[in-house]
Amino acid sequence: MTGLAFDSPAALAARGRDRPRIRLPRWLSAFALPPVREMFLRQVYFTGIQATANVVFRGAVVGTVIIAYMIQVLNADVAATTKILLLFVFKEVGPLFAAIVVIFRSASAATSELALMNISGELRVMRQLGMRAFDWLVLPRVAGIAIATATLTINFQIVAVMGGFLFAPLLIDATFLQLVEEFLNAASLWDIGYSVTKSLVFGTIIALVSCMEGLRLARPELGAVPQAVTRAIMESVSYVMLFNAVFAYFVFGVLMFGLIRAQG
Numbered sequence: 025m026t027g028l029a030f031d032s033p034a035a036l037a038a039r040g041r042d043r044p045r046i047r048l049p050r051w052l053s054a055f056a057l058p059p060v061r062e063m064f065l066r067q068v069y070f071t072g073i074q075a076t077a078n079v080v081f082r083g084a085v086v087g088t089v090i091i092a093y094m095i096q097v098l099n100a101d102v103a104a105t106t107k108i109l110l111l112f113v114f115k116e117v118g119p120l121f122a123a124i125v126v127i128f129r130s131a132s133a134a135t136s137e138l139a140l141m142n143i144s145g146e147l148r149v150m151r152q153l154g155m156r157a158f159d160w161l162v163l164p165r166v167a168g169i170a171i172a173t174a175t176l177t178i179n180f181q182i183v184a185v186m187g188g189f190l191f192a193p194l195l196i197d198a199t200f201l202q203l204v205e206e207f208l209n210a211a212s213l214w215d216i217g218y219s220v221t222k223s224l225v226f227g228t229i230i231a232l233v234s235c236m237e238g239l240r241l242a243r244p245e246l247g248a249v250p251q252a253v254t255r256a257i258m259e260s261v262s263y264v265m266l267f268n269a270v271f272a273y274f275v276f277g278v279l280m281f282g283l284i285r286a287q288g
Contacts, residue, residue, distance in 0.1 A: 060164050067168025071130040072175040079125055079176050080183045086121065087113055087184030088191045095195045102198045105188070106206040110215060113184045119219050120268065122176035123226040126169060127260045131234040134165050135256040138238025139249045147239070157239065166231040173227030174220050181219065218275070225267060230260045 087109070094108050138161060141147055147157060189203045237256040241248045 057160075060160060063161075064164035064168045067130075067134075067165050068172050068175075070133070070172075071126055071169050072172030075125055075129055075172075075176060076179055079122065079180050082121070083118075083180040083183035084187035086117065086180075087187035090117070090184075091188035091192050092195065095192065102196065102202060102206050105192050105196065105198070106203060106210050109185050109188050109207060110210050113188065114181050114211070114215060115219055116268075118181040118184065119177050119222040119226060120264070122173055122180055122223055123230065123264050124261070125176060126173050126227060126230055127257055127264070130169055130172070131230050131256050131260050132253045134169070134231065134234040135238040135253045136249055138235060139241055139252045142239060142241050143244050143246065143249070162232075162235045162239075165235055166228055169231035169234075170224050170227035173230070174223040177219060177223035222268065222271060225271075226264050229263050229267060233260045233263060 090113060091105060091108065095105065141161075150157060150160065185207065189200050189207070192198065192203055193200055234256045237252045237259070241252055
């Protein structure tokens with residue numbers, strides 16, 4: 025007799041091998057490893073959660089100072105105040121400020137950690153064991169720093185905007201609720217997506233530069249660690265600023281604060 029019920033185990037096994045299997049990308053399947061997940065969560069906690077208090081305080085100060093200055097100099101009304109918060113604080117200052125905090129807080133830490141692993145020979149042992157440094161060391165840091173940078177950006181934006189709204193009624197004839205309503209009418213999902221996209225790319229750039237400088241020491245000695253950290257910080261700042269300018273050019277058609285404009 026033939027049929028499914030009477031097929032041999034070998035035939036069933038062969039049929040199972042013939043079925044198409046869903047294979048995840050190697051970089052995504054690496055998160056199934058417990059050490060990689062632990063490194064990712066630790067990076068998010070160190071970069072995103074522990075730095076939140078500093079970002080919140082500075083966000084409130086920055087939002088208040090910017091609104092006070094703009095209102096006094098430009099004699100702004102309700103519409104101008106909300107536009108300043110949306111275009112300047114929400115879109116530009118928020119992602120850049122969060123990126124600077126991440127650079128000086130996490131880029132230096134990630135670079136020095138990987139550099140010390142390089143000096144101590146841990147990277148050499150990992151390669152001998154067949155472990156990919158990208159999967160175990162670079163990938164969780166890149167993902168963690170990128171997500172943490174986006175989280176810090178959102179926290180900074182909320183606090184900066186709320187700080188400006190709390191201070192603005194003292195200088196202009198408008199209430200807090202009026203400012204909030206005007207801001208919600210002017211803001212859109214595009215504004216949120218714009219800032220989140222920038223912050224994710226900022227975090228990815230910072231993490232990649234930090235990991236690269238930590239893994240490629242010019243000399244395997246402790247004196248090379250501060251030099252690697254300095255290079256990581258300076259290169260991260262340069263690449264973030266360059267990407268921010270290019271991104272603004274492709275999205276808005278302006279570069280260098282409007283000095284250069286796209287044709288057409």
